[in-house]
Amino acid sequence: MKRFLKIIYFSFCLLLTNSISVFGASAEKSVIRVNTTMQAFNLIQPWEKGAASTRLGLGAVLPNNKVLVTAQMVTDATYIELEKPDSSEKTSARVLTVDYEANLAVLEPTDNKSFLSDREPFLINEELAPSDQLEAWQFESNGTPVTTKITVSKAEVRQSFLETSKFLQVQANGPVQYRAGSFTLPVAKNNKLAGLLVSYSSKDQISSILPASIIKHFLSDIEDGEYTGFPNLGIMYSQTLDEQFREYLKLQKNEGGVFVSKVIDGASAAGNLKAGDVILEINNNKIDSRGNYEDKIWGKLSFSNLVRGIPFTGDSTKMSIIRDGERMNLSFKLIRRPTADYLIDPYMFDRGPKFSIIGGLVFQELSVPFLKLFGNDWRNRAPIKLLMAHANPEMYEKKGNKKLVMMTRTIPTPATLGYERLSTLIVTKINGIPIKDIKDVNTASKKPIDGQHRIEFESYPKLIFVDANLSSRVNKALENRIGLTERLK
Missing domain, CATH: 2.30.42.10 (PDZ domain)
Structure with missing residues (x-):
């Protein structure tokens, strides 16, 4: 019933938009520049952020003052700006809904609510088939529209953004020259939105397009204000x-x-x-x-x-x-398993890693982004214990683990003398308390045994001791130096 109501509501919005549309969508009036400043957290030193970077892309104007972009455009965004290509007028924007698995997001202006009032919203065209002629819309740096014709060849279910998530993608042939650093491009068929171009091989002249069928699924799901997301079979x-x-x-x-x-x-x-x-x-x-x-x-x-x-x-x-x-x-x-329910987070955007420090020993919850720090060949190069946990999370879930906590590194301090080389060790207990998530580390750190923190690991060295009073003094010094010694949410 919910699905039926969503489709009816979404169709009504499209009909309403169609009734007020006279000229139809165009590159000049239906495509908007999106400029994003992003800054991800440092996974090795989780108390700080990495260097800031920028990303330029194009979004599709939607009904009701909204803009559709790929999720990649807004990962770890600290500031998002919409820009009209024809006038260079700008305004700030915020993310309304994002689905990193489907690689889609919807934005809306924040300061100037009427910013898109002179734009022409896209209608959705789901009718794609092999040999269809499409147009990729973009702009020169001076705002001049550029249209590139490409031809649909086939479709396949493949990785979109995250390697663990596969969705239908349409492949189209034809040369596409990226203009003005555009990261994603709206693709139109008969002046209606047919998809978003998410990648392009200049060698093979092949474009990968996230099709309108996936986009419409995403948009119809958010219309009632409660986004449930695409289901997982599992x-x-x-x-x-x-x-x-x-x-x-x-x-x-x-x-x-x-x-x-x-x-x-x-x-x-x-x-x-x-x-x-x-x-x-x-x-x-x-x-x-x-x-x-x-x-x-x-x-x-x-x-x-x-x-x-x-x-x-x-x-x-x-x-x-x-x-x-x-x-x-x-x-x-069919249900969707929330990302928070995974033992090992498959991705981590828009938040910092959860961590807790005891005297210089850094504890974190294991995540796939952390495993990827071991390089492109991380499935072979990461520590075997961590890879086994990633491949068989049920081993720990059956023990009651909500997350898998590891000691990622050792900061050299007076409290960690002799432990400087210890890293990437799975933690089982601290002060006799089983460690099921990072909050347990914080709880256990307040209950030393005979003035010592007793820290147990799954593998060698199995057990270490850290002076509790010295650790407390070190933590205060670290807090003054690095700003914080824990992030539990």
Whole structure:
């Protein structure tokens, strides 16, 4: 019902906009410059921020004084500015809604509420197909509109912004020259918004476009003021191409299906699917042995589009499966697992890392951004214990861990003499108190045992002691020097 009301409300807004639109969208009146200043936190020294940087992009003007941009444009933003290309008039803006997984965000002016009143809002055009002609709209530095024609070739479900999130993307061919440092470009079909160009390969002359279908899903979800986001199925799966494997699973000769190797707690599949199940159909769409279904427009697409890109959170999905050799049908609701519920945060934007310092020992909650500090090959170079925790979070969740706390580094102080080389150690207890998240570190630090902080780790050196009184004096000195010794929220 909520999905139905959202679609009706969103359609009404579009009809209302269409009724007052005379000339239709254009690069001159429907595209706005977005200038962002951003500053991320330092993950190694979490009490401070890194260097500030700027990003320039283009946004699509929407009804009701709003602007659509990619989420990449507003990551860790400290200041956002909208600029009219034709007059260079500017005003500040704020983020209304952002979904980093879908790579979409909506902005609105803050100081000048009527800033967009002379602009022409886009209508949405979801009707994309191979061979369609699209136009990428951008501007020269002097504000002159530039239109580049590109041709749709295919679509696929692929990584958009975060490597853990995959959504439908449309591929288009044709040379696109980025003008005036634009980071993202609105793409139009028949003067309606067909998508946002999110990446371009100059070598192959191929553009990747976040299509209007995903954009409309996002916009219709926020219209009632309560954004629920795209649902997560929450499984790991394997293809069923091997003949012996297929025989073991009791798959028929011309039958497809994917093998569920793992079910993630807290997501839609939990309590509905089981490891060992074979998914044959989703909402009457047959799934082949590679995990694809036949889309009526794009041909073969990953089945994840059926459970993430098309339905809304709260919608029901139907599946035909094989379980223990028996065929059965399932029906269950799709949900979105909040990022805060993950043992290891998959991403971290717009906030600093949670941390606590005891006498110079720095404790943090493990996150994927921290693992990426070990380089592009972090999956092989990061400490093995941390990688195992990332691959198998259920090992710790079953113990009651909300987050995985580690001692990331040691600041040389009088309290940490002899411990300077210790780093990236998973913490199990402090002063006898089990450490389930960073707040437990703060609580335990106030309860020393016989004047000592007793800190236990999962691996060598297993146990260390730090003088409590000396640690307290060191913390006060550090607070004067670096500003703060904890961030718990």
